[in-house]
Amino acid sequence: MIPEIGNLALAFGLALALVQFVMPLVGIATNRWRMVLVAKPAAIGQFIFVALSFACLAWSFYINDFSVAYVASHSNSSLPVAYRIGATWGGHEGSLLLWAFILSSWTFAVAMLSKALPALTRARVLAVLGFVSIGFICFILFTSNPFDRLIPIYPIDGSDLNPLLQDPGMVFHPPLLYMGYVGFSVAFAFALAALLEGRIDTLWARWVRPWTQAAWMFLTLGIAAGSWWAYYELGWGGWWFWDPVENASFMPWLIGTALLHSLAATEKRGVFKAWTTLLAIAAFSFSLLGTFLVRSGVLTSVHAFANDPVRGTYILIFLGVVVGASLFLFAARASKVSVTSWYNLLSRELLFLVNNLILVVATVMILIGTLQPIISEMLNLGKISVGPPYFNLVFTILMTPLIFLVGLGPIVNWRQHSFQDLVARTRYAAIASLAAGLVFVISEFERQATDLVQIFVGVFLIAWVIILNLGDWWKRASKKRSSTLMNLHKISPSFIAMYTAHIGMVIVVIGVVISSHFSVEKNIRLGIGQNEVVEGYQFTFEKLTDVVGPNYDALRGHFTVTKNDEVVARLEPEKRRYHASGQWMTEAGIDASLMRDLYVALGERLPDSNDWAVRIYVKPYVSCLWLGGILMGLGGLIAMTDKRYRARAKQTSKSSDSIALEAV
Incomplete structure (x- = not known):
């Protein structure tokens, strides 16, 4: 009975997602305010029913209901309870239901926490999220239903969960990763809503930024947790293998990082509006691409869930519809939201632009390396392998200038900065960083030349970013009236978050450089x-x-x-x-x-x-990899606590809602 309730609840969730998608857009198009107001209760109802469906599947695992095909394939009566619950998302069908549940949770959060949004904007955002929910719930119900029964004949005991997944990492890694994956759907929905309205401004960036920070935080922690799990579970001592599925989670993280910086520039200076919108579309598109790679069977990986052409075809079609429709809308409406902005050749805007270009190029290069074996085989060009040497070389070349810019970013002003002042503020950091690099090289002089160069560059960049970020933090604190030490905590949470994330990234680099060369x-x-x-x-x-x-x-x-x-x-x-x-x-x-x-x-x-x-x-120092990841995630959490965004949104909410009411 419980599986049938779960199946029925999921069907009700689909019906409400349809209502959430169709009625607000029809109401806006026909000036029917009551239809627009349906978006919020429909989103709440969808969350309740999808959560009930997920709870029913988890309960089926808990009670060992082996009449359910999915439970029989991924559980066993001797499996510990914690792993039985983790087995709920241990296979293809359950992981998709987890995805749908997390998507409905993000939708619920938007519906409940966006009271300051203009009413029409909120309705459009919820409508887009409803459309995404329709795609995934249909995928579950029609191709990957976890509630299918083995009746009247079913096994006495189950086949068991994959032993590789019988680990505490299975309990928290997939939910964290999916929270990040799916969280980018909110930025995606805001981007499409802005394109439909033909308006992107600094206020829009303030609304989108906390949601993007939350998604980025969860994805950062999810990737770090997955790396740690692979390190201790697989027995090979490594922390990253450039596996295609690992790449599938890393690509949206890179785009999401670019999106965060672009949103900061849009909020502060009103620049990069079209670029920010495109990055929001790309971040979620790469999340969907990761879903396709993991579940289509087009690649072989220890992480891959399924090898079913029907499922792969569905996801590919859905990916094409979402990406194609959003890019078409962007092409049609981008000119209405973008303005030409000029900025000096030495400014924070320029650094952000270069930062974003590097991150996008890195993403494209990883995508090429991931898909090249698949494309080669499809074109009958033979089987080729693209492994760590390619990715390490490309990533090192691209990340070196990026990390250098991370040191400069906090100290360069918006709009324009004096080159002489920049030299004056960085010369001592440069000297100290060069000295640190030389000390390491001298102490390891017996190594090969290529290793010495990599060690020198790595140590230089580590010292460069740490000195400049901590120095800027100290300088900002010293501007306060009381003592510097007393005012370190009074700096804006956004700046504290930036310093924390940057220092976390450098600690990751410490782990990478030292563990790679000295292990x-x-x-x-x-x-x-x-x-x-x-x-x-x-x-x-x-x-x-x-x-x-x-x-x-x-x-x-x-x-x-x-x-x-x-x-x-x-x-x-x-x-x-x-x-x-x-x-x-x-x-x-x-x-x-x-x-x-x-x-x-x-x-x-x-x-x-x-x-x-x-x-x-x-x-x-290999533990620095995960310590740095935690600090980066902590930076995202600190950024979300900045009260300035909520205060500014409240100041504009009344006038925005009144404008929306008049429009309807």
Whole structure:
């Protein structure tokens, strides 16, 4: 009965999404105010029914209802409860329902938190979000229904969740990632609403900016969580593989970052209006493209959900309709919202423009590298592989000038800045950054020339951004009347958010540069009682024990790590065999700290012996990757707390609503 309620609730959600899409637009076109007012209650109703549908699916997993085909394929009676709930979005059908639920949640948030919006703008935004909901709910109901039954014959027990997904990362990584993916639909809806109205101004940018910051924050945290999950779960010690599905989440993040900077320029100076609108369309379009890549079967990935041509065709058509219609509307109306703005060759506007161009070019290059193998195979040109060497080279070349600009951005004025003043403010930072880079190069002089160049550039950029951002923060605080230290917290949340995000990005760069060039890996043969020294750490294989888990059996290795005759860590990597599937999984043993990670993974038992293949890593500062990601997400959260946006919106709400009422 519960699955039928969930299916029916989803159908009601579709009906309300249709109402939410059609009636407000018809009301605006025919000057019928009552029809326009339907948008908000329809959005609330859609959220309630889609949430009920999602709850029904989660309950089916909780009670082990194996008469539901999706539950039988992705759960098992011995699966722990937390992973049973996570299994709700552990497959194609459930992940799409999670997407629809999060989309309805964003729609609900817009309906409830946009009282300051002009009434007609709010109706248009909700209508666009309703259209997107229609596409996804139809996709679920007609091609990927998670409530399909196996009646009258169904299994006593389920096939189990993929062992790779039986991890705490499965509980929080997909929801965070989807919150970011789907969150860009709000900026997309605002962009289309502005094009329909033919009006984009600084007030519009203030409305869109907090929603974009929220989406960017969630996507940042989702990507960081996924990287951390891959690092400790896959047993290979890496944190990014340039997998096509990893790229699918990274591309909208790059466009979203460009969108945030473009919105800041539009709000402050009224420039880049058409460019900002196009970026808002592109950010959500790349989110949809990621959905197509993951679920169409056109690529092979450990992350991919489905290999179904029908589903892939549907998503491709929907992607074409959304992107095609929005670009057509942009082409038809962009001239009405864009104005020609002039700014000096040295200004913050120019830096933002260069920043955005670099981010867009980086996105295009990643897209080319991701799709090139697919296109080559479709054209019968043979199978080719585009791997990390291509992406690392392209990304390094493009990101180097971008990070340099991150240091300059906060200190360059809007409209115009004196070149002499810029030199005066950056010369000491440049000298200190050059010195830091040279110190690192001298200390590692025995390395290859290419490594030395990369280390020098990386350290220079790290020091450059940190010195200039902290220096600008201090300078702004010193302008206050009381002492500088007392006023550091009185700076605008927008500026604090900017500094936090920039410093977070630099900390990520620290993790990338140092872990890439200074990590040590050893693949060795090791028996019980034997040891191996890696970078001054002695790893001793003490013993093996049998472990019985809730739905698996495991062999657990016990390693003691000593340095200077002192025990610094005890690591317990495992080889797990899951009962239902019979699959073996590697669980690494990691001792993590800010300065270094000690990492041990058990391989296979070697033939005709009691020795094991063991992989050992000593990875300095790799934790900076995730610490930096958290700080970047924190920057997005701080930006959302800036009361100036809400205050300004309230000041204009009455007059805007009165204008909207008169228009109707």
